[in-house]
Amino acid sequence: MKSLSQRLKQDEILIAPGVFDMISAKVADSLGFDVLYMTGYGVVASHLGLPDAGIATYTDMVSRVRQIAEGTKTPLIADGDTGYGGLLNLEHTVRGYERAGATAIQLEDQEFPKKCGHMLGRNVVPLDDMLAKIRVARDTRDSDEFLIIARTDSRTTLGLDEALRRADAFAEAGADVLFVESPESEEEMRTICQRFDLPLLANMVEGGRTPVLSRDELQSLGYKIALFPGSGFLAAGQALKAVYTDLKETGSTAGSKVDFYPFAEFSQLMGFGQVYDFEQKYK
Structure with missing residues (x-):
């Protein structure tokens, strides 16, 4: 099976459906996607029945990483939030996610407690704090095939220029994939893609802050991965509501x-x- 890093060298953009439990993971795995995405929002909602607001613990999340990775054949990107504590906690998180079977971890620069990336009220840590996280993550991983996806949430509160500055620094610190969260127009997405040589990730949240574009549109902009984190649980929630109403x-x-x-x-x-x-x- 090709690793995620090998798949990123393909010309085609990788579409990653959000999975959050073993039903969603099994269904997505059966359809032949190149990569799956373990969505933090979906895990917290389905596992705890709570909002994605920094409430879930490392233990909550790594157990779901292990379940999904062991029960599927497709490479798995796993949401690591802010790392669940300080740098020592982050080291433990990276090691745990890799050993649990994830092929990549997504880490973000929000203050703790964090929030879903398409909600208001998010604040970010000083840039140097996030750069230290990236360095620790790189030093901790056992294999270079375990990718570090570095996300900045600064666009919403500090503006696009600051988000670009941070992503530049993430690249210099050794991130494998860059994730500028919640750009608010297709033009902003184009600006992001024209800025960087590293693989870029787009986050397509139905009803979120970023326009949901087609696969061809995302690929033409220059994105290499497109997450659809909420598609599964939003569709499942609507179906459950319909059948339970009946x-x-x-x-x-x-x-x-x-x-x-x-x-x-x-x-x-x-x-x-x-x-x-x-x-x-x-x-």
Whole structure:
């Protein structure tokens, strides 16, 4: 299987669906994506039922990294938030994520407690603090194939020029991929892509601060990775609301217009075929 760094050398942009539990991970893995993205927002929402506001711990997150990495075949980018503490904590986080099976970790320059990158009220740490995080992450990883994705959230509060300045410094500090969060127009996205030689990541959040563009548009701008972190849980949440509304109002799903995943097909996806094969082999 090609590593993420090898896949980044392809001409085509990599589309990374957001996964947040083993159902979303199994479905995405079965469809042949080049890379998956473990979304912090989705994990916190599905695992804890809480907002993505710095509440989840390293333990919460690394356990989900391990589950998803072990249960799928596709390279996994994992949201590492701010590293869950100081530099020593960050070292522990990077080591833990790599050993859990992630192929890349995303680290950001927000103050703790952090917030979802498309919400207001985000503040960033001094630049030197983030550069130290990048250096620690690079020194800690066992393999250069484990990529460091450096994200700045400074665009919203400090402006695009400061975000570009920080991303320049991230590149000099040794980041493998640059992530300028929440540009607010296609023109800003173009400015970002024209600035850097390193691979760039776009974050496509339906209803967020950045325009959601097509794959061809993103590729023509120069992005190498496009995350769609909320697509899965927003669609799943809407489907759950629809079917539970039917059930509450009618007492049954008999007349529901929800498009259900075929039960037999879903059971195969969850591994029942292997169960029957095992039973046949050892009966």
